[in-house]
Structure formats: structure tokens, C-alpha cells
Amino acid sequence: MSLECTRCTAPTAEGIHLCATCAAQLTATLDQIPDALATARDTVARLDATGTSSGGGGNPAKPPVNLTAMEAVTELQELCVSWARMTLEHDDNDSLRNVESVPYLKMSLHIIRGNDWAGDLLDELDGSLRKVIRAVDVPPEVMNMGRCWTTREDQSQCPGLVRRVGSNSIARCHECGETYEAAALLEHLKDKGRAALAPLSVIVKALHQSKTIRITQKSAERWVAEGHLVSEQMNDKGVRLFTATQVIQAAASKSIGRPRKAA
Ligand SMILES: [Zn+2]
Ligand SMILES: [Zn+2]
Structure with a gap:
């Protein structure tokens, strides 16, 4: 074995x-x-x-x-x-x-x-x-924005991929030509990312990098210890998993009653 x-x-x-x-x-x-x-x-x-x-x-x-x-x-x-x-x-x-x-x-x-x-x-x-x-050698400015949302005549989903070139406000499906508002698609992708499960350290880093929220790994761990942030799943190594939404919500409720000092 x-x-x-x-x-x-x-x-x-x-x-x-x-x-x-x-x-x-x-x-x-x-x-x-x-x-x-x-x-x-x-x-x-x-x-x-x-x-x-x-x-x-x-x-x-x-x-x-x-x-x-x-x-x-x-x-x-x-x-x-x-x-x-x-x-x-x-x-x-x-x-x-x-x-x-x-x-x-x-x-x-x-x-x-x-x-x-x-x-x-x-x-x-x-x-x-x-x-x-x-x-x-795909040029880096082409952004893949996921699967096309169009329904075809046989009721199946269009197999095409939606791409945005450079900073265009319109993204297009390469298969059926359907156009999308790039900003709306970006929001959707962000929501999807926020629902994905990952270890706490990965989420803290991602939130930091995306400038969504600035929290330290220590405070996030403290929220877990206090039972303020509860993991409902583990990966197969026994590491507890969280979603970005959970961490954002925990951070939001923690800051209530702790008013920010004026600069
Ligand atoms: Zn399509
Ligand atoms: Zn391996």
C-alpha cells in the first residue's frame, strides 16, 4: 500500500x-x-x-x-x-x-x-x-470571464467563453457573439469568489490583496477561538475552511461598538 x-x-x-x-x-x-x-x-x-x-x-x-x-x-x-x-x-x-x-x-x-x-x-x-x-502566447490583456449565459435553441447552455479585451466595457462570447457588460460580470465573479471555501490564511491574504478589508491573521484566528467565526467544513488534511463572506461579516459585526478614532 x-x-x-x-x-x-x-x-x-x-x-x-x-x-x-x-x-x-x-x-x-x-x-x-x-x-x-x-x-x-x-x-x-x-x-x-x-x-x-x-x-x-x-x-x-x-x-x-x-x-x-x-x-x-x-x-x-x-x-x-x-x-x-x-x-x-x-x-x-x-x-x-x-x-x-x-x-x-x-x-x-x-x-x-x-x-x-x-x-x-x-x-x-x-x-x-x-x-x-x-x-x-495569449496576450495577457484578454480576460476570461467564464462561461456564456446564453441558452441555445435546444435549451442547452452556450458552450462559449466570455472574454474581455483590455479595459473594454463590453465582454463578448467567442462562440455565439453575445455581449455582456464587463463590470456586471466582474461583480458576479467576485460574488462567486466570496462563496468559495478556503483556509483562513488564504482568505485573509486574498481580502488584503483585493483591498476589500484589512484584517490581521491574528484577529481572524481570535474570532475563530472566540466562536465568532465558525467553520462548517474541513479539507482532507483537517484544516478548517471558511468563506470570504463569513470573514467580512465577522469583521463588520466586530467593528460595531468600536468606533473608529477620527484621524
Ligand atoms: Zn455564447
Ligand atoms: Zn503530491
Whole structure:
């Protein structure tokens, strides 16, 4: 029985071959794959349409961007499919056979973590994802704002991703062309982030960085000790988890009755 992570050799529970940190990395990698593939396909289509498919910087030794990108896209897609097949072989649930590979892998982390090839799966998918991202060299000013909200004729949700270029006030779905107010989408993403569970130190740091609220780790820990801030969930390492909303609310109620001194 294995007692260490097959990727980073951190200690794990019996029968678990991927530690919590590497499992979180796998989730992050899987989350990025659909967007990276869509961006790469977009870039290739744009280069094909404009005929600007020559290598960068006039370097004749460099293969065309769209060729490298297409190869990277194909490799990543094939890896997702073959690892999904591998996982399916260990899955008793036959009803998931028709689920697409990336969503299937995401919902099968418990199966993946129980197999000694879990580390290889993560290394291969992560390496291949990086190749795709590098191949199209996405300009940093394009912001991914999540899945499109449009309902299609067959009542399914549009599979497109909404993107904002630079500081445009309008964001657009690359699939159906639907436009959105970027500011409203940003608010929505913030709300979603505030509902996500994380260890206290992570939340305190995030609130600090986003300039939402300035509290020290010490006072947050004191609120927990006083029972003012109550965690309802733990991660598999036994670390208590909180949401940013909980911490903001605790901070707000704490400041009542403690008026700020005038400057
Ligand atoms: Zn690990
Ligand atoms: Zn759309």
C-alpha cells in the first residue's frame, strides 16, 4: 500500500496516490484545459483567416504558429481522452461513459487518486496544457470571464467563453457573439469568489490583496477561538475552511461598538 504521493512524494493516507496539494493542482489544470483549447483554436482560426501564419520574428527556423498550436491542441485532446479511458476502466459507474473527457476526469478525482498512475496523469496533462498555452502566447490583456449565459435553441447552455479585451466595457462570447457588460460580470465573479471555501490564511491574504478589508491573521484566528467565526467544513488534511463572506461579516459585526478614532 502506498503511503506517499506518486508525484511529489508527500505523505498520503493508505491507498491514496496523489496528495491534496497535487489533487488541487490537477483540478486547476483540468479547469484551464477547455479555455486553453478554445483560445488556441481561436488563434489558429484568426491566423488562417488573415494568412499571417509565418513564424514569429521573421525567424525561418521557427515553424508557423498555427501549425505548432494545432499539434499542441491535438496532443492535449488525445491525452485527455486516453486518461479518461484509463480512469473509466476503474470506474464501476457505466452511466458516465458518454461524458466528455475533461468533465469526466474532473468528477473522477477520487478514482484517479486511488491509482498509482495518478502522478503520471497530472504530469502529462499539465505539461501538454503548458505547451498549448505557450504555442498561442495569449496576450495577457484578454480576460476570461467564464462561461456564456446564453441558452441555445435546444435549451442547452452556450458552450462559449466570455472574454474581455483590455479595459473594454463590453465582454463578448467567442462562440455565439453575445455581449455582456464587463463590470456586471466582474461583480458576479467576485460574488462567486466570496462563496468559495478556503483556509483562513488564504482568505485573509486574498481580502488584503483585493483591498476589500484589512484584517490581521491574528484577529481572524481570535474570532475563530472566540466562536465568532465558525467553520462548517474541513479539507482532507483537517484544516478548517471558511468563506470570504463569513470573514467580512465577522469583521463588520466586530467593528460595531468600536468606533473608529477620527484621524
Ligand atoms: Zn503530491
Ligand atoms: Zn455564447
